[in-house]
Amino acid sequence: MRCCGGSLPCPRAALRLELVLRCGQAFRWRESSPGHWTGVLADRVWTLTQTEERLCYTVYEEEEEEEEGSSTKPKQRDVQRQGEEAAGSLCSEPSPREPGGGTDSCEAQQILHDYFQLDVDLAALYQAWGAADPHFQQVAANFPGVRILRQDPVECLFSFLCTSNNHLVRITGMIERLCQAFGRCLGQLDAEPYHTFPSLQALAGADAERRLRGLGFGYRAAFVSRSAQAVLKQFGTKGLYQLRHVPYPEARRLLCTLPGVGAKVADCVCLMALDKAEAVPVDTHVWQIARRDYGLELGAGARSVPLRMHRELGGFFRRLWGPYAGWAQAVLFCADLKLFRQRPSAGRGPSGEPASREAALAHRRPTSAPAAGQGSAWPGATEAAAAPSKGQRGARRKRCSGEPDCTSPGCAPQGGL
Template sequence: MRRRERPPAWGCVPCPRSELRLDLVLRCGQAFRWRERGAGCWRGVLAGRVWTLRQAEERLWFAVRGEEEEEEEEQQEEEEGGGGSRPGPGPGPGASRSVAGTLRSGGEAQRLLRDYFQLRVGLAALYRGWAAADPHFRDVAPAFPGVRVLRQDPVECLFSFLCTSNNHLARITAMIEHLCQAFGRRLCQLDGEPYHAFPTLQALAGADVECRLRELGFGYRARFVSQSAQAVLRQFGPEGLHQLRSMPYPEARRLLCTLPGVGAKVADCVCLMALDKAEAVPVDTHVWQIARRDYGQQLGSGAKSLTRRVHTELGDFFRRLWGPYAGWAQAVLFCADLKQFRQVPSPGVRTRRDQAPSAAALPRCRLSPALEAAPGDSGTLCTEAAPASGAPAVELHSGARRKRACGEKGPFRGQLAAPSPLPPCRRRCRRGAAPGYTSPAPQGVL
């Protein structure tokens, strides 16, 4: 019997736009796996469930498709088909279980969203404090309200930012999606697109990971991903990165910098966005330019490049200026300086204050047999393989005269079903240089 569609249940969390702007937070380079599926409609995977988010002036609306809901619909279908009774205008045989499941998961869904967006932190009060201490922030911030820092899974955050070195946003997004397709657990298929969990440490520490990642076009980053996964398991254990949340910021940062491929900037990104270190200030060439242009900071005794000393001095300067949430303030100015946001920022979709979005916004999500066989298992953040909305269509090293970059190979042709190609590198490697991409420091990666 064909499964009958049931409108999704929408829930909401009180959250004004001054506290959260989805169109800014999900596009500024903190996370790479959310997609805007239509105007103002964002879709991703959190805690093993597919989420659709929409924002009103005072509320954050969400709808969730999870395995519990799918199992309940299967039970309802069996009872309706076996009993031979036609459902009347009132609740059907499975309605009580469905409503109960929705109520049971409603509080948990709200808790997950509050934790992910760190809604316990009052952003408006922080803005006022930063504006009082910093005239430049006071001039910039009114056009960029609601920019807050996400609280991500430490493993996903670490290995995502390992892919950002000498890279640009479109290619980072494609690389992480290919990583999940190759090594992550398949969750479900939605609108013809597969959803995969982020790979586990054990999956990334396999013997063939580096080779497969090089075939996927990761270049020299393939070695860092493989070796860092092995090092985390060896030094910290499967849950070791979560334990860093209870450590002081300098110690957590020092331990992260011992991992292969992890420098000061990547370590600070993980500390800020996954380990609850709000004082961490990720510094790259883009932030260095902001410091020199807008604050007149010529740090590092006239250094020509972003040395570890410059990184430390810039972080200390911003911590003295902005206080214990300095990393959050830096995220606002970083977002304001991105080319895509330099014009008047998009206000997003306006929804009536207390009206839930249309049920048609959430399509069907069919679980894979493997996931149905393990109902208690849950994944981390992931989403479909389709490129971000508005991203240009690109091909990997296309054209007769285009040479393949050093250390780069075509897409993996093993178990993956024709993955979308990675965006090309922007500059060819010079002979003798380290393999990989040498494009300028990207914008849009915090």
């Protein structure tokens, strides 16, 4: 694969990669080497890292097909070496466009600017939220730079369809298998293959549900396949993107008509893909934050979050934090994750290195595929849309899975947005 790279001004106070890419907004970024994050964005493979003042990137692209008789498989590159280059020369001046095409520095920077929504003045928002909410001001001091990603609506929707009754490690593996089975291969880095996210047409195919069940998706296979069919029928290929231009309540309502999409998933898509900054995804985790830190006693003793509570909690936080309430909620959500609670600086020392080897490896891509039906409840699994069988519910009541992100009854919620 050929590559180019560069950097753009972006202080760590405005963006903390180790927080934003690990908190459960997106599931395809992994820490390929300490402080270097590799994933797929805009159908390209990227490695991101940062200094105190700059966001650095390397973009890898597919090689052009070679002459007949030669291999057309993209060449393997070493992520560690490329990451070291990004931390060095790439953080000085952006690289010019390579001869023969590819992503030039202007286009790459625009993609990153849009993905991380760098036009949003995060410092001003933190200041406003802190002035309105003393609890936020106290917590946010240790968690600067938490932003909401602006994701592709198709990838965001179908990724969150995989989160019901699930935990982070298994979700990541499922989405990876989904991309390998239905996406297009972009090549390999450090012996790891990378793929595009599948198209709606691929997920809506006649045998998609059967193939997904074979990949361990269980009952979610039907939701993925049937939602893809419904999106194509109701909205068309570009229909999800057009929801960026309709009011939040209408976008949320339309999403909730799709198979398997409840209030939590709809709000996640609205917030993270459809430019609805006021959307506040509510799950058992956010519900506990509201009860513990804000004294709200909605639905005490309930095991799930009913639709009425979604509306009431969302309204409460919108009144408190204003039109970017979903962004403020993400900061408190990050601060409350066990992963980050144990290390207020997100596991980083003064030099920005991981606090331990385990921390550096914690978010590498899973190498084994869990069997269908395994896994503990994900915080977003409180919707009735993805109701498991009576036997499955009983199994979750009886035991905890032991996973770090387990949120089975009796365990403290530790999952993602």
